[in-house]
Amino acid sequence: MIVTLASRKGGSGKSTIAINLTLVLLGGRLKQNVALIDADEQRSSINILKRYKRENLTIYGATIDKPNRPSDILKTINTKNTHVIFDTAPHSQEMMYECALKSSLVIIPVQPSLLDVDALEKTIKALLTIRTLAEEGQIQKAPECYFIINRAKAGTILAYQIKQQLKKMYPNFPIMKTVLGEREVYKQSLFTGQSVMEYDRKSDAAQEIKNLAKELNGIYHKGK
Numbered sequence: 001m002i003v004t005l006a007s008r009k010g011g012s013g014k015s016t017i018a019i020n021l022t023l024v025l026l027g028g029r030l031k032q033n034v035a036l037i038d039a040d041e042q043r044s045s046i047n048i049l050k051r052y053k054r055e056n057l058t059i060y061g062a063t064i065d066k067p068n069r070p071s072d073i074l075k076t077i078n079t080k081n082t083h084v085i086f087d088t089a090p091h092s093q094e095m096m097y098e099c100a101l102k103s104s105l106v107i108i109p110v111q112p113s114l115l116d117v118d119a120l121e122k123t124i125k126a127l128l129t130i131r132t133l134a135e136e137g138q139i140q141k142a143p144e145c146y147f148i149i150n151r152a153k154a155g156t157i158l159a160y161q162i163k164q165q166l167k168k169m170y171p172n173f174p175i176m177k178t179v180l181g182e183r184e185v186y187k188q189s190l191f192t193g194q195s196v197m198e199y200d201r202k203s204d205a206a207q208e209i210k211n212l213a214k215e216l217n218g219i220y221h222k223g224k
């Protein structure tokens, strides 16, 4: 599968999810190849993942110019036997659009705050443009696009309220069942360059990331 983490809202959790998704796919029973393409010039994902050399993982940095645009890099990867994860920047509509256009799945992390929901307009606009291209037959298929609630705090109803708001505003964009909690281990694990599973396999965060991978696999195989 080719997955883009997309949101024009800064700090929503794109890189955190990209890193953990990359490593959970890599560590799965099937020992699949994974390519992480960091399309943010800040290179957050690369900076964390480069600390360990991992078999079957290739890391790329994309730029807005040829020959390293996301689509140029994608052409060099055998996507039949490699999962690809695009981590995108909050400030570039063009890069996000290109990554999403080439993807089978797009995940949009949303923090449980109305300010975050209000900031989704540009992201959704790009994804709707891609859907229109598919409807007009200009591309084969638009990616499946899902919101994921990230940084939900235990014991509050905010995540529920935000889900209701998302359903109202964007009824054609489903919300993933998996919710990621606000957990220190998501931050702690970065210090060691590890995923939350590697850092503490018994943590709630590790379970959440496994659930995320499982749910994504299900969506991907259903949509094929």
Ligand SMILES: Nc1ncnc2c1ncn2[C@@H]1O[C@H](COP(=O)(O)OP(=O)(O)OP(=O)(O)O)[C@@H](O)[C@H]1O
Pocket (backbone or CB within 6 Å): 009, 010, 011, 012, 013, 014, 015, 016, 017, 040, 044, 088, 089, 090, 150, 151, 152, 180, 181, 182, 183, 184, 186, 187
């Ligand atoms: N579920 C979580 N629990 C605790 N902290 C989190 C969680 N998700 C993200 N964070 C923290 O929130 C901050 C922003 O996350 P991250 O860098 O992944 O977002 P981003 O969308 O990639 O940001 P940018 O738009 O700047 O690229 C980081 O400090 C990260 O460690």
Ligand SMILES: [Mg+2]
Pocket (backbone or CB within 6 Å): 014, 015, 016, 040, 044, 087, 088
């Ligand atoms: Mg980031």
